Amino acid sequence: MSMRMLARQTTALRSAARGAMSARLVAGSRVPQVVRAPAVRAFSSSVMRAEEYENPFGPNSLYKYTEEEEMLREAVRRFAETEVQPLVEQMDENEKMDPKIIKGLFEQGLMAIETSPELGGAGSGFLSAVIVIEELAKVDPSVSVLCDVHNTLVNTVLRKYANDQLREKYMPSLSEGMLGSFCLSEPGSGSDAFAMKTSVKKSDDGKHYIINGSKMWITNSAEAEFFIVFAQGDASKGYKGISAFAVTKDMGVEIAKKERKLGIRASSTCTVNFDEVKVPVENLIGEEGKGYKIAIEILNEGRVGIGAQMVGLAQGAFDKAVAYAFEREQFGQPIAKFQGMQFQMSQIATEIEAARLMVYNAARLKEEGRPFTKQAAMAKLFASQVAERAAGKAIEWCGGQGFTREQGIEKFWRDSKIGAIYEGTSNIQLHTIFNLLAKEKGF
Ligand SMILES: Cc1cc2nc3c(=O)[nH]c(=O)nc-3n(C[C@H](O)[C@H](O)[C@H](O)COP(=O)(O)OP(=O)(O)OC[C@H]3O[C@@H](n4cnc5c(N)ncnc54)[C@H](O)[C@@H]3O)c2cc1C
DSSP states (O other): OOHHHHHHHHHHHHHHHHHHHHHHHHHOSSSTHHHHOHHHHTTOOOOOOGGGOOOTTOSOSTTOOOHHHHHHHHHHHHHIIIIIGGGHHHHHHHTOOOHHHHHHHHHTTTTOSSSOGGGTSOOOOHHHHHHHHHHHHHHOHHHHHHHHIIIIIIIHHHHHHSOHHHHHHHHHHHHHTOOEEEEOOBTTBSSSGGGOOOEEEEOTTSSEEEEEEEEEEEETTTTOSEEEEEEESOGGGGGGGEEEEEEEGGGTOEEEEEOOOSSOTTSOEEEEEEEEEEEEGGGEESSTTOHHHHHHHHHHHHHHHHHHHHHHHHHHHHHHHHHHHHHOEETTEEGGGSHHHHHHHHHHHHHHHHHHHHHHHHHHHHHTTOOOHHHHHHHHHHHHHHHHHHHHHHHHHTHHHHHSSTTSHHHHHHHHGGGGTTTSOHHHHHHHHHHHHHHHTTO
């Protein structure tokens, strides 16, 4: 069933449930005041469903979403549990994404979340993308990052910076089944991304750009057919010489060494080589020399996506370990009954909630068109720390079982380590946060 069909069905179910709830409230004598006092309801501890609140502040709390966001979360949760979960261990062991997963993500409409319907997408908001990434990461952070890079980096670059012709040329295919990669990092340029050596020059007849060089660490590259590539056109201009291009594999892109990694092993990470790759001039994204701006701006959004991946990962590890702690008995009772365990779980639950608030807040700020760079950096920094702590604790709570590969708990911990590295290391986030703080303080 497609996302859209499922969405329609869920809407119908929700409306029915809401009708029944209102009838109960009006007919019942115990809680009629709930109907008349919306401001109080927003902060009440009532057990009513979130949709029943008339929140005067809009959909801002962690428990208030638009109907579309709610339906999306439900649909992705179902997809992750039924389609992804059975393949997680095998994909991790084989270090390979099952093609069925990629096909399923496209079929479910999860690979063009913010793309306009005219170009084959769902036309949803940024928080919808965040919700999808989070829900997938609860089950498999590798699947989550595949979806994240395709949506928040590849599609978004075209959506925001490409002209109409370029969007129409590639975005329908990127909505339908063509997977994308984002090629910025190189062997010699990671944190210092704009020190790139990949070069670009115009052909003598002016009809093509010619790209030469190697990109490293490129997510999705083993399966991708489409690449956003950053290249230096005039080193004397420094970062202002960098431009971005839409490149397809058939232009001569070579996928080289695939990395063998600690975590997110099903997600492909390869070196990508460009040897005299001829790209039509119309495939320049935006203007010549503006590639650095595209990269900076897009990575701000991307970081919220990685924050969402880390929140989902933390929640996935937490949920598994807590379920185990209620089942496992020692000293004649479930280990979850020991206060020493309960306090640790409460601490991690609190940290996950704080990280989720930060990620959603950054996403909402972005949707509102307000500055969000600092909040995005803080959200990614903190969420990756929480993910590592949550997954580490989850292993300990499950004792020896947590340490085995069969349980899938240790995988969350291995997967969590990448959160402090890609799309800007934790030190780079701290650097960004401090720069913005200093600016705010007038220094
Ligand atoms: C699994 C994986 C997937 C990736 N996917 C992609 C992708 O799809 N596309 C892409 O373009 N890139 C991708 N990357 C690359 C990733 O963004 C870089 O690895 C990251 O930016 C860090 O660069 P580096 O590895 O060269 O580390 P370095 O930059 O060498 O950093 C090493 C250490 O030095 C610290 N450091 C560096 N500079 C400073 C400073 N100024 N102040 C303080 N500390 C500093 C860092 O914080 C880090 O701890 C991926 C990487 C991995 C591992």
